[in-house]
Amino acid sequence: MFAPRRFLPSISALMALEAVERLGSASAAAEELNLTQSAVSRQLKKIEEQMGVALVLRDGVKLALTPAGVDYVRQVRKALQQIAQASLKLKANPTGGSLDLAILPTFGMHWLAPRLKDFASRHPEVTVNLSTRLRPFDFASEGFHAAIHFGHRNWVGVEYLPLMREDVVAVGAPSLLAEAGTRAQDLARLPLLHLETRPDAWERWFAAQGVEALQPQGTLFDQFSTMAQAAAHGLGLALLPRYLAEKYLSSGDLALAHAGQGPNMGGYYLVWPKDQADAQPLATFRGWLEGQSEWPEG
Missing domain, CATH: 3.40.190.10 (Periplasmic binding protein-like II)
Incomplete structure (x- = not known):
């Protein structure tokens, strides 16, 4: 359920506040946002009136945010970034079907990336977005649909597709x-x-x-x-x-350097949150990746 409209400032006002906090002046924020300085000042005043909280400390041409304003911007900045990323994904794939995948850099570069052209040709309706993560993380806070995991089946709350044992x-x-x-x-x-x-x-x-x-x-x-x-x-x-x-x-x-066999260090898996198993882009990617798996049978 969404919060009441009175708690939702305009994107323009939020962007003005975020830019002032980051750049330190209305003129610098105006230049970045392609607005006049007075327009930025109006946006700041508007959001303060709407929230009923002083967010900006004014000292001549210099602006700084109050402690409450700084706290607020840190949270708002994340939301603005999420909106921007969602818009980029929409533009990249207007028919829908994006998959945000966390990859291990070396495995992603040398094993997965050479195979992705085949996936793209078979499933043009799904866009795979790749970001690097070196260790397990919380899916709820990171926002990924799936990840490539190395090690053993020790990531809590996920399901596994074995891809390859490491030699x-x-x-x-x-x-x-x-x-x-x-x-x-x-x-x-x-x-x-x-x-x-x-x-x-x-x-x-x-x-x-x-x-x-x-x-x-x-x-x-x-x-x-x-x-x-x-x-x-x-x-x-x-x-x-x-x-x-x-x-x-x-x-x-x-x-x-030596022909001896190394120890079993673990394997590579595709992992995804258990409650997201039926998401269509993930199901499509998982089905394709299963055909690429080099995990020995039995």
Whole structure:
């Protein structure tokens, strides 16, 4: 149920207030909004009268918001951004059917993105909007319809479509590996690169090779793609998903440091809120993505 009309100022008034708070003067706000300074001042006065609250502190040409005004603008700004985003989605797909998808950057770039052309050609009625998120989040507050999740089935309140189990390989620049031995324990003496979200990956990898528990130190990265580039330039060894490592191995920029199998780090899933399972754009995308899944049967 909507609030009474008296609590809903015009978009023009809200935009004027938001611009003044951000820019600090009516003249700067007027220039950005393509209005006159007096028009901005009228909008500010109008919203104060409508709310019955002083929102602006006036000191000559300079304007500042009251504490209540600052608080109000912070909430209003989010709403204005949501309206703008909704309008952009409508313009991008006037027939309806947008899907807001949170992706992991490397998996999204190297596994999902090359497949999206096929989805677009089969389902032109659905527009997929992609944004990066590195960790699980609250669907209710973020506003995404679905997300790509790595790990295990430990995201509360969602349903899962398995996409691919991750197979990690230890790789390094050929010049760096030329100085190392062939045994797993020899690699522990080389610089090791780490991913923020998997701080124990090397420790688990060495344990899987029968090497006593290590707590390796080294450079930390927040994304696989950056870490892969650093490894290719000889900064250290990296544990990379095979789907990402393959192009570097094929080009010769990286080489396998060891043939041993890595530990089971988890898998990639499409996840979505349980109460949104029947939304048509999501159902369409989920049905298509199921056909792209590389998860082993059984």
